[in-house]
Amino acid sequence: MPLPRAPLMSLDEALGRLLAHIQPLSGTESVATYEADRRVLADNLVSALQVPAFDNSSMDGYAVRSADWVQSSSVLRVTQRIPAGHMGQALSSGEAARIFTGAPIPPGADAVVMQEDAEVLDTGGLTQIRVRGVPSPGQWIRRSGEDVQRGATVLAAGTRLGPAELGLAASLGLARLTVAARPRVALFSTGDELVMPGDVEPAHMPPGAIFNSNRFFLKALLHRMGCEVSDLGIVSDRRDATISALKLAAEHHDLILTSGGVSVGEEDHVKPAVQALGHLDLWQISMKPGKPFAYGQLRRLNAAGKAHFVGLPGNPVSSFVTFLLMVRPVLLKLQGVEPPALRPLRLPAHFDLAQGDKRREFLRARRNRSGGIEIFPNQSSGVLTSMVWGEGLVDNPPGQSISRGDLVDFIPFSDWLA
Template identity: 70%
Template sequence: MSSAPRTPLMPLDEALSTLLQQITPSNGSELVATFDADGRVLAEDVVSSLQVPAFDNSSMDGYAVRCADLLPGAELSVTQRIPAGHQGQPLQAGQVARIFTGAPVPQGADAIVMQEQAELVADGDIPRVRFTHRPQVGEWIRQSGEDIRQGQTALRRGQKLGPAELGLAASLGLAQLRVVPRPRVALFSTGDELVMPGDVAPQDMPAGAIYNSNRFFLRALLHRLGCEVSDLGIVPDRRDATLAALKTAADHHDLILTSGGVSVGEEDHVKPAVQALGALALWQIAMKPGKPFAYGHVRRETQNGTAHFVGLPGNPVSSYMTFLLLVRPLILKLQGVENLVPECLQLPAHFELPKADKRREFLRARRNDQGGLDLFPNQSSGVLTSVVWGDGVIDNPSGKTIARGDVVNFWPFAGWLS
């Protein structure tokens, strides 16, 4: 037995910091239709060339009035009707205008009275109304520029675009947006034991074979981050096959992502293959699940530069969690996203964890109807059911037990997957 000292485990925060120092955000950009920009990342600031709203307008159906005219018992003439999309005439003393939501406020008017607060006292060619409410100046008027001022930066470079951001861009008249190109990721799995669902029926599975679940959730996670994914399938446990896959992937991709095959066993060919084509660092991270992790780069043969390489552990929950905690921020930084950390909640534990672990644990849990957290009973790194059952993980520091009622840090999966 070897007496060589073991390499100390690397704290997760140190591993993430070291990883992100290797990443340079893309300086490229492309123009896409605003309709098609959901999930993309802005490559430049969006500065408004106009006011939003562009003009003072009514936020209610009602009457545009001059507050000075609304004396007790006053009956005022309705001299015009202003629907949305139409410009009214200046309002004179003693006059009001029937107005509808979104319509421009006529010159001279300084408030809107809701239609429910008006009484029609005379109908005819020029109706007359009396009001049951005396408004304050500016009431129910949306001021020009109260949303966005001309020259204001409405959306910032590095911002990930969602439905609200697309609506805001459209309100500025932008039919196209300049965004960061999608990261190009090559994905493959290693292991002769892996079988694809549909290739072999469950009853016909050979001894020692397992279905390749990692390939499915990793591909889905990459797509959610806006990546272009090249699925290279399952690479056989052979050095020549591994070298060929890495060469193909490096020439056309920004990142090569693998699961399994990064340990030091005789059948683990990823490590020597990456080292032959570039460089590789094997990290043992002080986290549970997900201790083994590999980062490096592979030289491109047909163009300058290198592709990033990340090797994830083979156990499904370990692979899932290391992706969320390490690969996700890597990919976001490639796109220039500045906000890499989702919201963490503080919630009470409705369970007990009497045994502390030496590593920082990410315990699969879910919120209950009482506002606390329940713990999945089996926290094994091979039990993918825990991720399906849970709606997040408890971030439990090393060496810490949990008593019922303790307030713990909880990361909802929704924040990582949005």
């Protein structure tokens, strides 16, 4: 009599178990700020200066003394010109300074009048202006330190650097940044049926052969996550070849990532190969697509520590979605980033789903011109066109039917890849 199957593990439980095995990598490196996009900051970034460093004008116009509107008329003599990068002289009563955006405010001035609010008078050689309105103290002035105060922590360790963060670091004069080491990831595929594009013309494909699509999108996803990727190619369906590839990869990599081949069939050699070099856990996750998932650790023979192993499903959509949900958090944590909780958008469904799957289901979907969500007609885990067509995934709870107009949780792909 067959033993009863173990219940499927929830996605949240599986992710919790997985992340419990992951510790941030210890190494750091110094990189040029210019080249640090997508890297993770290893130390707090503390400002050694004020930004802006001095009070400056946020407009082209005239620096003035607001007290002159009490003590004298609004006609002022223009006594100097202050472009950006130059210091001006102190203003006396009844004087104004022609000033340009970013230029330091001269001593004595406490307001800037936009050039549109000043009329230049023809006085036969003496430049004067008549100001329309009454300037308020501080108007159109950017104060020293209003962006960043000296001694402030402006970016915390664990921040994943993007264009805005790099600009902020540059504004503090930092030409180099200390960042977490890149996760070193070995990527390979298993299966004698796999063929690389370019090796065989589509018209001449052998019976039963398929082009290896997973290898391409997985490598691209790894690069987007800031990884250093070693592409170990396609490993033939032999146990000795699989053991040899895993042994080599474990010595020099933090993570080994495969897709397909983690099963119990006669040609599925990844499971016994991983077990021969370490240990392997096979999880059946209550999610669709992407139920089969493998995690393990491999011993290193000539180096300290162990290498993590992750085996993804072979179907392309399952592999892609499982990477986003399970592998992405691992790669973030390896770099010292606490994986953030995704915040789905609540949007109206412009489709009907008569019967929800018994598993938590991730439907390929996109927003339409009416602001609603529509789903791809074919939600099969082998239909990679659904990922190209879609803008994200609808996260649908187990057994949940959906009627047109219901609010659904939609997570854009851009949130995962940001």
